Amino acid sequence: MNKAALVSITATILLFLAAGTGFYFLYTHYENLTVQASSTLGRELSLEEQGEIDANPDLKSIIHETQKSVVQIEVTTSDGKNVGSGFLYNEKGDVITNAHVVSGASEVTVKTSDAKQFSGQVIGKGETDDVALVRVPDLAGQEPLAITKERLAETGDEVIALGSPLGLQNTVTTGIISGTDREFTLDPYRYEGVYQISAPITNGNSGGPLIDQHTGEAVAINSAGTDSGAIGFSIPLPNVLDKIENWASEGTEVKSEEPEVEEDTTEEDSSTRGLTGEDFENSASYLIGYFYESLDTRDYLTAYSLLGSRWQSEMGYENFREGYLHTLGVRVTNLTGKLSEDRESVLVTGTVEAEERTDDKKTVTSLYSVNYEVAYENDQLKILHGKAKRLK
Template identity: 50%
Template structure:
């Protein structure tokens, strides 16, 4: 089919977050990336080496095994009124998803295959690239999906698309790569060299992984479709965004464009709930040893008086924190007041001691994000 016919057939495309629709402009593809397979390793020098290498050769997983392993690492992401998908991509508990799934929020809800719910913090998000990273301390240490760093998508490859289309969690659809090098725009995002797939995807699939049906490696991030009837979807090649997302994981963004921290109405009970959740998440991050995330949750005044290294050192001797109680008490022009009663397990002079603390925090918005602005505390009996 010629490019002119291709452009005339496709009239609109939707990005797959809940209810988001955009116009699609298919650009002429000027070039396609050269496809190359992995280089063959040199043969072992003798029969003993051959036998040793053969013993280490893993038996390829069946498609069913690939699906079962992948589903454990795919989650549902709930952000405001939107729902999408994501997947664990490193051992820090970081998830990859689409920017349009989490846009406008800095804190989101994560639901796993076993229906456990956790809070996640958006630590990186694209402005014109539809990709984001969400950090979930409770998932730290989970074995991530394997990223295809050398394998490239080729037309005809069999693939699996995982996610939560239309709220149907842990759904898997199958298909093939039906095209590569597709480029288009859905404001405000630019999509370049997209992978076209025949596996049916729709609203809620956004951010889920596109997985090779033969290796189980992640080839892309499911992001858009033309419509439900066409059976044509598009995925962002993982290789095109991997460098950026890994940079966010190493150095989380301190300010997110357009993020509201999940606070929609400062005069409602939701504001109180968001304040309590933020304090809980602060201690969850500390308890997981994720000092970077905890530090990112405090306000600029606090950060200016305490640099990151001093902040981190202050908690190194605390081995575990139990939050016994957290409660939003008042709200005024200064922000929400949240009290917390915690029990800290600490190392002192080579011994383990338990100490309770009563803490009071002032929370407020900074650049659209809810932050812990100030805090004070004392030992509790």
């Protein structure tokens, strides 16, 4: 079984911790407050710029916002379980993916960027076109991904491929459109007029969106790649939108011709919600990584939404946000999860290097060890509490 794994977080320029000493504030005043991550990809922002995200989003912001509409798709077939990707098409909860991702599916589960899991049904699947539509009722009302409906991409356009290659959820690769109007056959699917891209597509990446780096719109469906992984191929969305819209309008479940698969209940219990211990650990570590990424892009609302209800009742959103305004950058490493003996929660630990601006406008760098408890609350993973210990 493919598993969602810990995302390697390298993000930039967080605007955290309100009172002067950043993580020192966390360390001395809020034992349970979480910390955050960054990378060296961005520039340092002035205090005047430490407000809301700019009207013209940068690449990092585009990636983060896009990930909210990208899902990992796990499919159960008579041969076992497979992992692919997809993205939200409309407010009905319909998810675009590849036909080969859901072929023979007796059960479809989607996992969102904030580690929530929902069941889905295939309501449309191409016979020769490698495109499919999965309806996920629990995603109804969510904001779909912006897509290009008419304009075709051109050679040289800069793009971002998102998906879950090898089960690594919400992995991002960048590249360009290196060719157009490519044609080939991978039985039973015929690919016509597809884009050739320099961003690699591997197992699990199929079905995810190809994003225009400058507009943030989905321009194609990542669908196939070479054995070497150096070249990928993506189906232009304008070529298949009529078919997708017909499926969305009809909304009829496509019954699998595969035999029913008897559910495997090995290692399943109410605490892990059917996950193996390793899956639970990986999902918890992923959630902490996504929390860091949300803070990194100043998406404080999403970060706050990942906290458990008790933590939120003890600290309102405004206090949470104001607690992060003077940290300039953070690098997090070594995130690992360990399942508790009672299998009720996972302890996620890591190391954080924080660059902070003090009250006298000096910049200091500190190192912290951090740990978080992650568990299910109302059937969804939440961060129950966390601690930071200053190392130097």
